[in-house]
Amino acid sequence: MTDKSLHGKEITETQIIPDLLTGTDIGTWQAEYLLREVEFDRIKYGKPITFIWANSVALTTVGFGLNLVAKGYSTVASISTGEWVALSLGIISSIALYIIGLLLPNKRKKVMQKIENHFEKAPTIRQAFKDQN
Amino acid sequence: MITRNSTPKNYIPFNTLIICSNTLSGGGNLVAVGDVLPLLIGKGEIPKIWLQALADSKKNQFITIVEESISKHPAVKVYEESGSLNVLISEEIVLSVKILNQDTAVVEKLDFRPIGLNMHGDLSSLTAGGGTFSGNSMSGGGTLIGLGL
Numbered sequence: 001m002t003d004k005s006l007h008g009k010e011i012t013e014t015q016i017i018p019d020l021l022t023g024t025d026i027g028t029w030q031a032e033y034l035l036r037e038v039e040f041d042r043i044k045y046g047k048p049i050t051f052i053w054a055n056s057v058a059l060t061t062v063g064f065g066l067n068l069v070a071k072g073y074s075t076v077a078s079i080s081t082g083e084w085v086a087l088s089l090g091i092i093s094s095i096a097l098y099i100i101g102l103l104l105p106n107k108r109k110k111v112m113q114k115i116e117n118h119f120e121k122a123p124t125i126r127q128a129f130k131d132q133n
Numbered sequence: 134m135i136t137r138n139s140t141p142k143n144y145i146p147f148n149t150l151i152i153c154s155n156t157l158s159g160g161g162n163l164v165a166v167g168d169v170l171p172l173l174i175g176k177g178e179i180p181k182i183w184l185q186a187l188a189d190s191k192k193n194q195f196i197t198i199v200e201e202s203i204s205k206h207p208a209v210k211v212y213e214e215s216g217s218l219n220v221l222i223s224e225e226i227v228l229s230v231k232i233l234n235q236d237t238a239v240v241e242k243l244d245f246r247p248i249g250l251n252m253h254g255d256l257s258s259l260t261a262g263g264g265t266f267s268g269n270s271m272s273g274g275g276t277l278i279g280l281g282l
Contacts, residue, residue, distance in 0.1 A: 004263065008268040010272075011275075013275070014278065014279040016279050020278070021251065022250065023249070025187055
């Protein structure tokens, strides 16, 4: 601590006080979300499996479709009916699986919604806090 | 940020400012941290106060918590009572200023510890860091207390 005391003086220059800062900051604070283990598991595994299947089928169909593009680039007629059927089946089953996924209970979505609601409603407040370092 | 080189447009300093028994004349400031002026007290029907708090003491960043005597922060209250303008943080008085006449204002109470500055005082003296100041005078518009950064 500095001990620079002046009483009844005519001061002509700024008095430098090295220990002027207390180390207290005004910070922003928001209540944290208490994530339970079961909720963490739901986020990790709670997505309906049909979404993953829909994804796999969609990607395979895209690959197959690209093959057909290569094959039918010069003459579309060279693509057989069976190949068109396979492509359509891929697209349809991928969409169907995705829709089924939407209809199934999605626990992951519920937890994510709950977390989102928490952060929307939890007030943000600023408060002074002492630096711990 | 309010600095020596950028003060608000509506800020007109008092010719005489008596801060905890120390008299600053000629439009001087109480305190500067580097170039930042945490407190400005300007002329007005009620005193116009600008107050900045340390947002990050490591980076020397300040945020304005009172602007032209209006609170900019939920934890800060500004109100006038029997001719004095008071600034409160968490129900503690941080600053109390009274106008004596058109050219003179008096800081009756000051406690900047909640906003990160080690300064407090009342009508008899001002304590800043480890030093106390009372009955001093400074003219020419200088800054009484500083922390060079």
